[in-house]
Amino acid sequence: MKLLQSLLLLPALLRQSIAYTALSDDSLAGLPLPADGDFNIATGKLLAPILRPRVPGSPGSEAVLFHFVNFFVAELPSWTITFQNSTSTTPTSNGAEVPFTNLIATRDPPWVTGEGDVGRLALVAHYDSKLTPDGFIGATDSAAPCAMLLHVARTIDGALTRKWEAMEAEGLGSGGFDGIEEHKGVQILLLDGEEAFQAWTHTDSLYGARALAEEWEGLANPAMSTYQTPLASIDLFVLLDLLGSASPTVPSYFKTTHWAYQRMAGAEQRLRSHSKLRTSPGHAFLTEASKQDTDRWVGGYIEDDHVPFMARGVEVLHIIPSPFPHVWHTINDDGEHLDIPTVQDWAAITTAFAAEWMDLEGHFEVVDVGGKGEKERRSDRTEL
Secondary structure: HHHHHHHHHHHHHHHHHHOOOOOOHHHHHOOOOOOOHOOOOOOOOOOOHHHHOOOOHHHHHHHHHHHHHHHHHHHHHOEEEHHHHHHHOOOOOOOOOOEEHHHHEEOOOOOOOOOOOOEEEEEEEOOOOOOOOOOOOOOOHHHHHHHHHHHHHHHHHHHHHHHHHHHHHHOOOOOOHHHHHHHHEEEEOOOOOOOOOOOOOOOOHHHHHHHHHHHHHHHOOOOOOOOOOOOOOEEEEEOOOOOOOOOOOOOOOOOOHHHHHHHHHHHHHHHHHHOOOOOEEEOOOOOOOOOOOEEEEOOOOOOOOHHHOOOOOEEEEEEEEOOOOOOOOOOOOOOOHHOOHHHHHHHHHHHHHHHHHHHOOOOOOOEEOOOOOOOEEEEEOOOO
């Protein structure tokens, strides 16, 4: 019985032992910046294809989903792409079933073959847009966050490969329990159906998130897996939403993940100190790193895609501004009202956080810039 109890407690103990290695000043200073060509609202290859109406089940939704798939297939072939599909009636569908498709892009260590043997950092945004007002784009809500996550995946991809190749060369990759803290991967979750079709209720909202959380909770991994279900394998659920307006302020919402908020805030501060961010050095996005237990925590106030996961015990880091952008749920939430330097800075901050979570220090490639002997770290696939 004691052995069984120990095995049941193992996933929680593993989470406490997960390494988090801050990037050195040199690595952080050389982290590839988001390229202007990726985030141009008309031609940017990451952002522009998402800036269109994309109501679930519509041609616009299908086109944006194709954009995501094409990105991973063409640029990140080492990532595994899967889909989770569901249908539901909505208050506006007149009894017809509306399809919802969640895209899951996963990169795990190559030696992990068991589906339940790897814990993952989940980086999450929703890609659908509201039905009303007619022609609603949802640039901050959440086209820009989706583009940010594509940048993160591409930027860390080469470093992940080099890290895992180095570990395998040293015989560390499949080292059993001694190497379990390195049995961690990363997922990009692009969720469908976050928006209400008529008015926000517990049933008219979060369609894709509710379906995915329920399915993953009930899907058992093989016996003796480290994690009993795909849901249990999520070490941290980092949700980006309503990002892209100028001068955002993002509080720390949950006590249990305040340590992760502090890590992201620290990455932001260090990026600013190295002049790696484009926005004003005097305005921090993440302002509550010094928050105390006795301060006000308002994590339950905002309902978003994290709710079905958090209700099932998943730890959540919610990156959403308070107050919301002034364009929220208006026709003005379009590309022209994005502050592109802010968009790029969020992409850089999230990339730094993911790189540190995945312990990628020393694994970004050092290249000679312009043949002048100046060294810079970069990802293989990130445009400089």
